[in-house]
Amino acid sequence: MGTIVPLEEFLADEGYPGAPLAEQQSPWRVEAAGAFRPEDASRFWFLDFHWPRGLTPLGELWNEDGYSWGTQTAAESLPLPRGRGVAVRTAGTHTYAAEIVVRSAAEVADRAGRMSQALPRFLRDFPQIWASRQREIEEDWEELRSVDLSRSSRKEFSHHLVRARRHHKRAFEIHFQLMYPLLANYIAFRGLCTELDIDPGLIGHFLQGYDTKILETDRELWRLTADARAAGLGSLFARTEPERLMEAIAAEGERAAGWRSRFEKFLDIYGWRTEGISDVALASWSEDPISPLGTIKTFLQGNSDHDFEAAHRSAVEEREAAVDAARSTLTLEEQRSFDAALKSSRTANYAWWNEEHDFYIDLRAMLPLRRAALAAAGHLGADRPDDTLFLFWPELTAVVAGERQLAELTGLIEDRRQYYAHWKERRASMPKVLGTVPDAVSDPILIEVFGLNKHFLEAVAAGRPPEGDVKLSGIPASEGACSGRARVLADADNLHRIEAGEVLVCESISPNWTPAFAKIAGCVCDAGGMLSHAAIVGREYGVPTVTAVGLATSTIRDGDEVHVDGTTGTVTVIRTAPDPAAAAQP
Amino acid sequence: MNEPVVWLDEVVPETANRVVGAKMGRLSELSSTGLRVPRGFSVTVDAYRRHCADTGLDALIEDRLGPLTDTHDRAQVQAASLEIQAAFEATEPGAELALAIVEAYDELAYRCLEVHVLVAVRSSATGEDGDQASFAGIFDTYLGVSGHDGLLRAVRGCWASLFTPRALSYRVDHGISHREMPMAVGVIELIPARASGVAFSIHPVSGKRDRVVIEGSWGWGEAIVQGRVSPDHVEVGKSDGRVLRYDVADKKVVSAFDYQAGAVVETDMPRRWGRERVLDDDQIRAITAGVTAVESKYGVPVDVEWVIDRGYRPGDAVFIVQARPETVHGTPANGVDAAIDPASATSGAGGWDPATYAARHAFGGLP
Numbered sequence: 001m002g003t004i005v006p007l008e009e010f011l012a013d014e015g016y017p018g019a020p021l022a023e024q025q026s027p028w029r030v031e032a033a034g035a036f037r038p039e040d041a042s043r044f045w046f047l048d049f050h051w052p053r054g055l056t057p058l059g060e061l062w063n064e065d066g067y068s069w070g071t072q073t074a075a076e077s078l079p080l081p082r083g084r085g086v087a088v089r090t091a092g093t094h095t096y097a098a099e100i101v102v103r104s105a106a107e108v109a110d111r112a113g114r115m116s117q118a119l120p121r122f123l124r125d126f127p128q129i130w131a132s133r134q135r136e137i138e139e140d141w142e143e144l145r146s147v148d149l150s151r152s153s154r155k156e157f158s159h160h161l162v163r164a165r166r167h168h169k170r171a172f173e174i175h176f177q178l179m180y181p182l183l184a185n186y187i188a189f190r191g192l193c194t195e196l197d198i199d200p201g202l203i204g205h206f207l208q209g210y211d212t213k214i215l216e217t218d219r220e221l222w223r224l225t226a227d228a229r230a231a232g233l234g235s236l237f238a239r240t241e242p243e244r245l246m247e248a249i250a251a252e253g254e255r256a257a258g259w260r261s262r263f264e265k266f267l268d269i270y271g272w273r274t275e276g277i278s279d280v281a282l283a284s285w286s287e288d289p290i291s292p293l294g295t296i297k298t299f300l301q302g303n304s305d306h307d308f309e310a311a312h313r314s315a316v317e318e319r320e321a322a323v324d325a326a327r328s329t330l331t332l333e334e335q336r337s338f339d340a341a342l343k344s345s346r347t348a349n350y351a352w353w354n355e356e357h358d359f360y361i362d363l364r365a366m367l368p369l370r371r372a373a374l375a376a377a378g379h380l381g382a383d384r385p386d387d388t389l390f391l392f393w394p395e396l397t398a399v400v401a402g403e404r405q406l407a408e409l410t411g412l413i414e415d416r417r418q419y420y421a422h423w424k425e426r427r428a429s430m431p432k433v434l435g436t437v438p439d440a441v442s443d444p445i446l447i448e449v450f451g452l453n454k455h456f457l458e459a460v461a462a463g464r465p466p467e468g469d470v471k472l473s474g475i476p477a478s479e480g481a482c483s484g485r486a487r488v489l490a491d492a493d494n495l496h497r498i499e500a501g502e503v504l505v506c507e508s509i510s511p512n513w514t515p516a517f518a519k520i521a522g523c524v525c526d527a528g529g530m531l532s533h534a535a536i537v538g539r540e541y542g543v544p545t546v547t548a549v550g551l552a553t554s555t556i557r558d559g560d561e562v563h564v565d566g567t568t569g570t571v572t573v574i575r576t577a578p579d580p581a582a583a584a585q586p
Numbered sequence: 587m588n589e590p591v592v593w594l595d596e597v598v599p600e601t602a603n604r605v606v607g608a609k610m611g612r613l614s615e616l617s618s619t620g621l622r623v624p625r626g627f628s629v630t631v632d633a634y635r636r637h638c639a640d641t642g643l644d645a646l647i648e649d650r651l652g653p654l655t656d657t658h659d660r661a662q663v664q665a666a667s668l669e670i671q672a673a674f675e676a677t678e679p680g681a682e683l684a685l686a687i688v689e690a691y692d693e694l695a696y697r698c699l700e701v702h703v704l705v706a707v708r709s710s711a712t713g714e715d716g717d718q719a720s721f722a723g724i725f726d727t728y729l730g731v732s733g734h735d736g737l738l739r740a741v742r743g744c745w746a747s748l749f750t751p752r753a754l755s756y757r758v759d760h761g762i763s764h765r766e767m768p769m770a771v772g773v774i775e776l777i778p779a780r781a782s783g784v785a786f787s788i789h790p791v792s793g794k795r796d797r798v799v800i801e802g803s804w805g806w807g808e809a810i811v812q813g814r815v816s817p818d819h820v821e822v823g824k825s826d827g828r829v830l831r832y833d834v835a836d837k838k839v840v841s842a843f844d845y846q847a848g849a850v851v852e853t854d855m856p857r858r859w860g861r862e863r864v865l866d867d868d869q870i871r872a873i874t875a876g877v878t879a880v881e882s883k884y885g886v887p888v889d890v891e892w893v894i895d896r897g898y899r900p901g902d903a904v905f906i907v908q909a910r911p912e913t914v915h916g917t918p919a920n921g922v923d924a925a926i927d928p929a930s931a932t933s934g935a936g937g938w939d940p941a942t943y944a945a946r947h948a949f950g951g952l953p
Binding site: 081112115116117119120123183184185187188189190191192194328329330331332333334337340341343344 | 794796797821823824825826828830831937938939940941942943944945946947948
């Protein structure tokens, strides 16, 4: 029996003021999301790193439609032998998750048998399956986008709102239905590699170097950077804060018109992404381009462009060299097994899909709902444009349908804003895990994606770094070593401020953080496994990365001089920042 | 057949174990299949028996071992062992047997065109390291013996090694009479070893049969066989002879010939040799060819001891100086577990069975 991290303080909390009963019409399949209950103390909960700000009332739809429904539907339909998906709890506004374990051995065996049948067919047909799901999402997305909400009747608006929610729910149904079998294949392939005694350092390279929409976006950002330089906008970018750049460029008039129109075209294609995964409170780049503009601003500070062609070539070369190196150690018989498994893993490439799907699902599936909610706020004459994000779904639909008045909820909205702010403040001190911490978890999704390995569990259970020199360790996610000034970020809000050569220290990174990888020297994350975004992007960009450190953000301070060794998975604080207050973020 | 001495290339396979013991018997078999083995002869089991009977050693042994019933009495075992071994070393063989042995030595010297030919004198017990695997390696071997007196002394030493405390205890505990476990002694030319080692036609740890595993170091193989040195480790694909890995070890000791002592001794490895790679691709090919030929001959996985002689030229065969069935994985009862054989990852024609591997490595495994 492992350490027990008490969750009493979260039991006492009553949640958002005036929250309706959560389970009314929630689309959960096995276990509904909700607040912590006393019996939850016997289970193992980990703080999900994807939502570092906490969720607004409307944002909590994610917990139901995405996290609960998506994972549970997918886990039951594959099925996963030992898990029924993820159970979700909220502590204040923050999301904790736990696996839902299948306990009966007979049932595990039965489910394993069914998975054996389903898995090979899925993997073989994956390209067609993904193409068709992608088309489905794309078509629905385009349809939703094309609706002119300003001309919609109340009834049409209500209908649209439901459709927007359904888009998100369906997108995450697809998400997990693809993710589980892809990950199963990846882990199976890696298992084979381990049995074949293949150097573990090579395995991470086998599936890299395939182009994704996310990389494509990064390339476009660099192209815009080059264009801005060519258009003589360099000094304008240099002297203007990201927040005022849009204005400043507009003020340039004719001189910047060409660039502006290119930037708008870029936003129209690549701008439908948020600075975090599936959070209705987050604006897209199209809605608020501060993030891409800030990124271009920092790109301009370096004098040379990131050579994507060269990076891609070297990723491919590294991949092929890794495959050759691995194959050379195998007998002919083993090569046949390896080749077949590699082929399957490339056809149904988890590492690739894990980036690619973010463009279609994670970073934009919530946007139609956000657009509808904001439009509703406008229609209804809300005090603030985002008031509707502080309504729960039944309240929002009732208000849109005219069954309730927004005005009668105004006080509640204000209370909820305070509640949200209060918990956002508390985020840094939230326990990384709650309940009964096991010595190890068996579900490889938790291990691979969330980095809940033995070391992590020990570190978070102890709650402090090892004695003596500040030397932390985690998963060696991307090779190489570097030293640099630490930039500790709680969320993506200040990501565009990160400077070239700094070491990014954070809870975890989301796919939208990738542009930063073109300029940082290293990356250190509290969470994340070999298949986390940080690990994958770190390898693509050749940035030394250590994940699953557990205590990085609570141990390393902004401005500390740190050494990151992504080959051994260690992070050392060489010199602490002289005065933490002075080094704090602006 | 009562010859006291039998040449290696004259042994009849059917009676080999009974006449010259397991070790020399297998060497004879290998020599008859065209493998490159050292020249030599055996002082037969029969010669040993007659020596014990004619010189009164039998009576002495029975006298000393008769009262010995409790092998936990270490002192008693030790005393009996010392006395019997001393008697063996002090008892010269009869003139006829001694003559047969030295004449055979002279013949070997002539065949090798080396007057004082150096030989390895090896115990070759009947059934040794076959069905009575626990006896493997416990009897004496003398490397680098030369001349009549030295040879006769080494032969007596081999015989005496049948009565070490460990061998004695084993037989008493298992109710085996010393008469049921007689010994032959092999006398074979000592190959001037540039490098030596062992080779397995199966991975000795994982049991994978698709590869040959070679371990080797400079000089003679004693330091490796005794586990006194970490040797270079090589794995070779059996189907295509490709070198899959070559791990160069830091080799700290070496079995080398000491010309003053007149024997192979263990000594510090000269610094600059220690981290040097021992085998080149051609030598690896030759060792692989040797061990796979032995495997085909016996039809079961085997391990061998090989020597690359100082005169070795690319394309040559290596010397096989010992061979035996691999005893851990080589028997059907301990055969390769199909479930852990990566070859099972492919179902049918080059397919990949992700479910099996997912079950094993993902989702917490199966009940």
